[in-house]
Amino acid sequence: MALEPMLLVRLLIRSRPTDVGVFSKALGASVGAGVARATYRLLDQQDRASSSQLLRTNHRGESVTLAQGPATVLGATAGVALTPSLSRAARAAGVITALACGGLGLYDDLTGTGSSKGLRGHFAALREGEVTSGAIKVAGIGGTALVTGPLARGGRGGIVDGVLSALLIAASANALNLFDLRPGRAVKVFAGAVAPTMLGGGDAGQLLAGPLGAAVGLLPDDLGEQSMLGDTGANTLGALLGTAGAATLSRRGLVTAVIAATAVTVLSERVSFSSVIDANSLLRRVDQWGRRSE
Secondary structure, eight states: OOOOHHHHHHHHHHSOHHHHHHHHHHHHHHHHHHHHHHHHHHHHHHHHHHTOTTEEEOTTSOEEETTHHHHHHHHHHHHHHHOTTSOHHHHHHHHHHHHHHHHHHHHHHHHOOSSSOHHHHHHHHHHTTOOOHHHHHHHHHHHHHHHHHHHHHTTTTHHHHHHHHHHHHHHHHHHHHTTTTSTTHHHHHHHHHHHHHHHSOSHHHHHHHHHHHHHHHTHHHHHTTSBOOHHHHHHHHHHHHHHHHHHHOOHHHHHHHHHHHHHHHHHHTTSOHHHHHHHSHHHHHHHHTTOOOO
């Protein structure tokens, strides 16, 4: 039987701080997973009935849907919005980040041609006078981060921390998207990065509980090659990861995180992550866990 809203409030008031934090994360994750699953089922049914723009053909020649992306965005947004113990500033930053980056990612998923890939490809196209959907997405995510970074930071550290926070959000959005090349890989990377925050206090774990629930709730369909996260979902999850860092990290932590996320992007232009993973037995086993055999 569902708990009455006022009963939930009373439980939160009477619980110990640690219990409240755990309950809050559990509620956020449950909301995220529930909304994501419901949205995915609705979109997937409509897609396959009408052969919509969300349908794609994978490397096996089978039809898969990009509905996982929008469903992840809506689930993550709902989870962030309804996580009780999240601070007002972090909640606002998370909701804005999810909706803006999700919308920009969806625009790229639906209109992108794939002729220009990676940041280098988009910048090369710009030099030739072509404005790609990817370039618009990158600029939009950067503009969003300039707003949500300082917001998540709560004004701490002034302009310097605000700029670092924005850089972290934008770099994280791009970095996670680079792993969306095999079924379930981007979600596994996201879950691995988020897991430590679930054990601690503060806004990071509270902010990421809903997105984690949404991502994991749709993982079976991703691994089963029924759906794809796409730029819509991957950019959003990465940006939310950066938003959580902006809300909680020290200035030194921000600098370290920005360098790490940027290094992933730079490295991707020179090294195939798939080749690196396949060459390492442990990484290969983790990457292939739950996936269909080739």
